[in-house]
Amino acid sequence: MSAIFSITARDAHSRARCGVVTTAHGPVETPVFMPVGTRGTVKALTPHELRDHGAQIILGNTYHLYLQPGHELIARRGGLHRFSAWDGPILTDSGGFQVFSLVYGGIADEIKGRRPEHPARMGDMVKVTEDAVIFKSYLDGSRHIFTPERSIEVQHSLGADIILCFDELPPFRAGYDYTHESMGRSHRWAARCLAAHRKRDPGPLPNPDQFLFGIVHGGVFPDLRQTSAETISAMGFDGLCIGGSLGADKAQMYAVVDMTVPHMPDGMARHLLGIGDVDDLLEGVARGIDMFDCVSPTRLGRHGTALVRDQGRRWKLHVSNASLREDDGPLQAGCTCYACRHYSRAYIHYLYRAKEILGLRLVSLHNVAFLLALMADVRAAITAGRFAELYAAWLGRPLAV
Amino acid sequence: MSAIFSITARDAHSRARCGVVTTAHGPVETPVFMPVGTRGTVKALTPHELRDHGAQIILGNTYHLYLQPGHELIARRGGLHRFSAWDGPILTDSGGFQVFSLVYGGIADEIKGRRPEHPARMGDMVKVTEDAVIFKSYLDGSRHIFTPERSIEVQHSLGADIILCFDELPPFRAGYDYTHESMGRSHRWAARCLAAHRKRDPGPLPNPDQFLFGIVHGGVFPDLRQTSAETISAMGFDGLCIGGSLGADKAQMYAVVDMTVPHMPDGMARHLLGIGDVDDLLEGVARGIDMFDCVSPTRLGRHGTALVRDQGRRWKLHVSNASLREDDGPLQAGCTCYACRHYSRAYIHYLYRAKEILGLRLVSLHNVAFLLALMADVRAAITAGRFAELYAAWLGRPLAV
Numbered sequence: 001m002s003a004i005f006s007i008t009a010r011d012a013h014s015r016a017r018c019g020v021v022t023t024a025h026g027p028v029e030t031p032v033f034m035p036v037g038t039r040g041t042v043k044a045l046t047p048h049e050l051r052d053h054g055a056q057i058i059l060g061n062t063y064h065l066y067l068q069p070g071h072e073l074i075a076r077r078g079g080l081h082r083f084s085a086w087d088g089p090i091l092t093d094s095g096g097f098q099v100f101s102l103v104y105g106g107i108a109d110e111i112k113g114r115r116p117e118h119p120a121r122m123g124d125m126v127k128v129t130e131d132a133v134i135f136k137s138y139l140d141g142s143r144h145i146f147t148p149e150r151s152i153e154v155q156h157s158l159g160a161d162i163i164l165c166f167d168e169l170p171p172f173r174a175g176y177d178y179t180h181e182s183m184g185r186s187h188r189w190a191a192r193c194l195a196a197h198r199k200r201d202p203g204p205l206p207n208p209d210q211f212l213f214g215i216v217h218g219g220v221f222p223d224l225r226q227t228s229a230e231t232i233s234a235m236g237f238d239g240l241c242i243g244g245s246l247g248a249d250k251a252q253m254y255a256v257v258d259m260t261v262p263h264m265p266d267g268m269a270r271h272l273l274g275i276g277d278v279d280d281l282l283e284g285v286a287r288g289i290d291m292f293d294c295v296s297p298t299r300l301g302r303h304g305t306a307l308v309r310d311q312g313r314r315w316k317l318h319v320s321n322a323s324l325r326e327d328d329g330p331l332q333a334g335c336t337c338y339a340c341r342h343y344s345r346a347y348i349h350y351l352y353r354a355k356e357i358l359g360l361r362l363v364s365l366h367n368v369a370f371l372l373a374l375m376a377d378v379r380a381a382i383t384a385g386r387f388a389e390l391y392a393a394w395l396g397r398p399l400a401v
Numbered sequence: 402m403s404a405i406f407s408i409t410a411r412d413a414h415s416r417a418r419c420g421v422v423t424t425a426h427g428p429v430e431t432p433v434f435m436p437v438g439t440r441g442t443v444k445a446l447t448p449h450e451l452r453d454h455g456a457q458i459i460l461g462n463t464y465h466l467y468l469q470p471g472h473e474l475i476a477r478r479g480g481l482h483r484f485s486a487w488d489g490p491i492l493t494d495s496g497g498f499q500v501f502s503l504v505y506g507g508i509a510d511e512i513k514g515r516r517p518e519h520p521a522r523m524g525d526m527v528k529v530t531e532d533a534v535i536f537k538s539y540l541d542g543s544r545h546i547f548t549p550e551r552s553i554e555v556q557h558s559l560g561a562d563i564i565l566c567f568d569e570l571p572p573f574r575a576g577y578d579y580t581h582e583s584m585g586r587s588h589r590w591a592a593r594c595l596a597a598h599r600k601r602d603p604g605p606l607p608n609p610d611q612f613l614f615g616i617v618h619g620g621v622f623p624d625l626r627q628t629s630a631e632t633i634s635a636m637g638f639d640g641l642c643i644g645g646s647l648g649a650d651k652a653q654m655y656a657v658v659d660m661t662v663p664h665m666p667d668g669m670a671r672h673l674l675g676i677g678d679v680d681d682l683l684e685g686v687a688r689g690i691d692m693f694d695c696v697s698p699t700r701l702g703r704h705g706t707a708l709v710r711d712q713g714r715r716w717k718l719h720v721s722n723a724s725l726r727e728d729d730g731p732l733q734a735g736c737t738c739y740a741c742r743h744y745s746r747a748y749i750h751y752l753y754r755a756k757e758i759l760g761l762r763l764v765s766l767h768n769v770a771f772l773l774a775l776m777a778d779v780r781a782a783i784t785a786g787r788f789a790e791l792y793a794a795w796l797g798r799p800l801a802v
Contacts, residue, residue, distance in 0.1 A: 040751070044758040048743075069751040073727065077747055085743040326474065338447075342486040346478055350441070350470040357445040357758065 004211055004238050005030075005269040005290075011387040014401050015261060015288030018382045021057075021239070021269050023089040023161035024209035025081065028056045030269065030290040031382075033276060033375045034091060035297065035368050039064045040074075040084045043298045044361045045368065047086035053337055053365065054372040057089040057161075059293040062154055063098035067137050067144075071157035079159030079206025091293070092160035094151045094193075094215075097243075097274070099126060099135045100169040128168055130185065148192040152200075152212075159206030164241060165193040167215045172245040179219040179245070186217050186244075187231050194235055211238035213271065219245045220252060222259040229263035239269040242289075246275075254283050258401070261288040276371060278307070278315045282391055285378055286401045297371055301364030304352045306331045307371065311396055319363060324349040337369035338362075405612050405639050406431075406670040406691075412788040415802050416662060416689030419783045422458075422640070422670050424490040424562035425610035426482065429457045431670065431691040432783075434677060434776045435492060436698065436769050440465045441475075441485045444699045445762045446769065448487035454738055454766065455773040458490040458562075460694040463555055464499035468538050468545075472558035480560030480607025492694070493561035495552045495594075495616075498644075498675070500527060500536045501570040529569055531586060549593040553601075553613075560607030565642060566594040568616045573646040580620040580646070587618050587645075588632050595636060612639035614672065620646045621653060623660040630664035640670040643690075647676075655684050659802070662689040677772065679708070679716045683792055686779055687802045698772055702765030705753045707732045708772065712797055720764060725750040738770035739763075 009018040021028040035042045035050060038061045042050055050058065060080055065071060077083040080090055126135040132147040151166035166189055170182040194212060202208030214237035218224030232240060242260055246253040257272065264270055269290045275281070276294020284292060297307065300316070308317045309332060317324075317331065330340035331348065339348070339362035351359030374394075381390035388399040410419040422429040436443045436451060439462045443451055451459065461481055466472060478484040481491055527536040533548040552567035567590055571583040595613065603609030615638035619625030633641060643661055647654040658673065665671055670691045676682070677695020685693060698708065701717070709718045710733060718725075718732065731741035732749065740749070740763035752760030775795075782791035789800040 039755050039757060040748075041757050041759045044762065046739075046743075046759065046762075048739075068755055069726070069747075073747075076727065077729065077745065083745070083748055085748070325470070326477065328478065338449075342447075342449075344478065344484070346470075346474075347441075347484055347486070354440050354469055356440060356442050357762070358442045358447065361445065361447075361758070361762070 005267065007267070009383045011286075011382050012385065013388045013399055014286040016285045016378075016382050016387050017288065017290070018379050019269065019290060021089075021162075021291075023057075023211070024207055025087060025089045025161050026056075028089050029379055031281075031285045031375055031378055032056055032291050033281060033371045034059045034291065034293045035372075036061070036293055036295045037084065037086075038295065039068070040080060042368070043302065044357075044364045045298070047084065047088075049338070049365055050086070050368065051088065053369040054376055055088070055368070057091060058086055060084075060090055060092045060158065060160060061095075061098055062092045062151065062158065063095040065092075065158060066095060066154050067139055071154045075157035075159070075206055079157075081159060081207070089162070090160040091162040092155050092158050092164065093273075094164040094166040095146055095154065096133070096151070096167045097169060099133055099146060128185075130188075133168070148189040149196040152193050152196040156197075156200055156205050156210065160210065161207065162211045162213055162239065163197075164213050165190045165215050165237075167217065167243060169244065170219065172219070172248065174219070174245075176219075176221055176224075179217075179221060180224055183217040183219075183224055183228055183244075186215065187228070190214050190232060190235060190237075194237065213237055213239040213241050213269075215241040215243040215273070216260055216264070217244040218260070220247045220256055225256065225260045226263045229260050233263070233265050233268065237268075239271065240264050241271040241273050243273045250277075250280065250283075253280070254287065257284060257287045257289065264288075278371075278374065279395060281371070281374065282378070282394055283401075285382075286387075286391060286399060297367030298364045301367045302360045304360070304363065306348075306363050307367045308332045309394075311394070319345065319348050319359070320352045321349070331363070331366050332370065335366065335370065335373070337366050337373075339366040406668065408668070410784045412687075412783050413786065414789045414800055415687040417686045417779075417783050417788050418689065418691070419780050420670065420691060422490075422563075422692075424458075424612070425608055426488060426490045426562050427457075429490050430780055432682075432686045432776055432779055433457055433692050434682060434772045435460045435692065435694045436773075437462070437694055437696045438485065438487075439696065440469070441481060443769070444703065445758075445765050446699070448485065448489075450739070450766055451487070451769065452489065454770040455777055456489070456769070458492060459487055461485075461491055461493045461559065461561060462496075462499055463493045463552065463559065464496035466493075466559060467496060467555050468540055472555045476558035476560070476607055480558075482560060482608070490563070491561040492563040493556050493559050493565065494674075495565040495567040496547055496555065497534070497552070497568045498570060500534055500547060529586075531589075534569070549590040550597040553594050553597040557601055557606050557611065561611065562608065563612045563614055563640065564598075565614050566591045566616050566638075568618065568644060570645065571618075571620065573620070573649065575620070575646075577620075577622055577625075580618075580622060581625055584618040584620075584625055584629055584645075587616065588629070591615050591633060591636060591638075595638065614638055614640040614642050614670075616642040616644040616674070617661055617665070618645040619661075621648045621657055626657065626661045627664045630661050634664070634666050634669065638669075640672065641665055642672040642674050644674045651678075651681065651684075654681070655688065658685060658688045658690065679772075679775065680796060682772070682775065683779070683795055684802075686783075687788075687792060687800060698768030699765045702768045703761045705761070705764065707749075707764050708768045709733045710795075712795070720746065720749050720760070721753045722750070732764070732767050733771065736767065736771065736774070738767045738774075740767040740770075
């Protein structure tokens with residue numbers, strides 16, 4: 001059991017639990033959704049807006065920050081917290097996800113199995129060896145090498161409170177044999193990451209108190225997930241992630257979580273990487289997940305889609321829809337975010353149609369606030385013993401996991 | 402003398418004065434710079450940010466709002482204040498400026514004399530008759546007719562606290578004869594605007610307490626400026642603007658102001674339309690101007706130029722300049738705006754290079770705050786009898802007007 005995580009409440013009808021992750025930049029109450037600030041900024045929003053709307057922790061992407069402006073420059077500025085003016089907890093990923101996402105085109109599609117073929121151009125953009133991943137920059141095509149040690153070194157320079165192991169993302173269609181082989185390599189890389197992290201010299205680092213989380217692999221295969229969960233759990237990490245391919249659809253993703261969580265120690269925090277749909281958050285919590293991250297609220301916001309409490313719409317409202325043209329209500333009745341307190345759907349609809357920046361800004365903020373409020377409700381419900389009611393109210397079906 | 406404006410202090414060495422314009426949505430301390438919210442939003446910023454940084458009044462553009470989303474829709478929403486969540490004073494222009502700016506390509510260049518030829522395509526896009534201006538929409542090419550009465554009707558629907566007369570913008574190169582002819586027409590239109598305004602039914606309007614300002618024309622010709630100032634001043638408007646061509650360069654613009662202001666009543670507020678450079682604000686105040694507006698702070702912000710106290714740079718700092726890459730200072734030392742309180746030049750430089758929306762947002766906010774702070778300093782200096790010192794400190798030359 002890791003010292004950084006303590007469980008404060010449990011749901012009687014599922015694996016849902018509340019806890020606190022204690023970091024050098026403050027506590028994080030779980031289950032938590034973390035907005036993603038890929039390049040040192042949650043797109044279009046300030047850290048103060050995020051804090052005011054309940055954000056506890058932000059995720060930054062090591063791959064992007066390594067390429068631009070460079071981790072050494074950020075370290076010289078005092079680390080990512082000071083550089084980006086967010087003084088709360090930060091988690092950085094290892095860079096592995098983005099290295100491979102270039103190859104797959106859209107990693108989310110690949111992880112979720114929606115791309116039919118293994119991309120032909122993989123060899124051009126990325127090469128995986130036992131030692132390292134060689135890849136080309138998305139910015140200028142320049143050639144870079146990431147090793148497990150290099151990823152940890154970069155993350156030490158960025159100074160996030162929680163950092164992740166460097167791993168390989170095998171494509172969903174890779175099949176059992178490649179997934180097995182890749183998992184073994186990611187396990188060996190995990191040991192190298194842990195060794196590199198333990199032998200760091202904390203003196204010159206912007207944040208000497210970083211926690212390292214391991215990543216469980218194994219794709220959609222129950223025996224591999226079990227092996228990986230047991231192997232990674234035993235290595236001495238400060239917390240655990242569920243990574244790799246999560247299947248072809250939501251049902252398979254839930255199945256992957258179900259085949260993995262029982263093999264993870266109860267007392268370690270569990271992060272389901274890259275997931276943030278409303279139903280996935282609730283299903284993940286019910287299955288024992290503590291931490292989530294996803295770019296979706298800000299990406300949807302930029303594309304004019306607001307999150308709303310309407311399961312029939314898959315919780316999505318397209319703000320450019322003509323039906324909103326004279327709608328004086330807020331994006332979501334009862335929402336206390338800045339956008340909903342001050343603006344009508346009609347105004348936001350108009351801003352989008354007019355391509356005004358304030359439009360995407362307001363919807364991005366609303367969407368982030370919407371998921372943060374959902375997770376606050378989830379924590380309160382678990383603590384009060386009524387998570388099943390909350391689950392049923394949102395999803396329109398009884399909690400049964 | 403208009404009841405809406407009262408003078409509270411005068412400078413002993415120039416025509417500079419302080420005053421208060423009292424509107425239905427609160428007082429405006431002058432001299433004032435008003436940020437421009439062309440389409441119902443000061444680009445990328447919220448009204449609450451503007452208020453927090455000292456904005457007192459915002460300008461909206463009738464032409465744009467008439468075309469999209471339409472003034473009637475805005476009236477049904479309760480007017481522009483409620484629609485855009487800005488509860489302070491608003492000024493709308495008449496639409497004339499933008500109708501002609503389409504023809505001239507960039508109206509600012511034309512007004513300032515930088516375009517050599519009268520555009521050949523004028524006849525395609527806009528036609529001026531004694532009664533009206535017929536123009537094509539910049540959005541879809543659809544044909545529209547603006548009369549003085551129509552402009553006032555549209556501005557009544559928008560509900561700004563201060564509205565402007567509909568006028569013709571003759572091109573700088575039009576010469577004496579056309580400028581004279583156009584001035585006469587604008588004077589006749591001014592009388593029609595006043596009549597339309599006086600016979601309004603305030604009952605159904607979002608803001609029954611609107612003030613109408615007249616616009617002084619006459620181009621760069623002293624006798625025409627005098628005639629226009631005297632004519633418009635005598636008509637019974639609530640305040641006055643200096644419009645039309647302001648000459649080929651800054652020296653000529655100052656000369657136009659100097660040949661106009663002495664013929665305007667001391668007790669009426671004076672607005673110099675569309676001007677907002679640091680030196681122009683100080684020179685305008687010294688010449689007796691009370692109100693200014695300009696898109697420049699947000700336009701510069703979107704294009705990566707920050708306003709700074711550096712006359713040698715023409716008060717402009719290009720934030721993408723490589724020299725800022727590791728600059729840990731704020732955009733402007735001593736600036737108390739949100740961007741300068743929290744972010745380094747290095748971070749903002751990086752955001753621009755990475756094309757992150759937060760970058761243009763922060764610089765837009767800084768630039769607006771910079772001009773608002775300058776004008777607050779100007780008011781304090783006039784009141785304290787040290788405007789000449791402030792002028793000299795900013796412009797590096799003694800006050801002599």
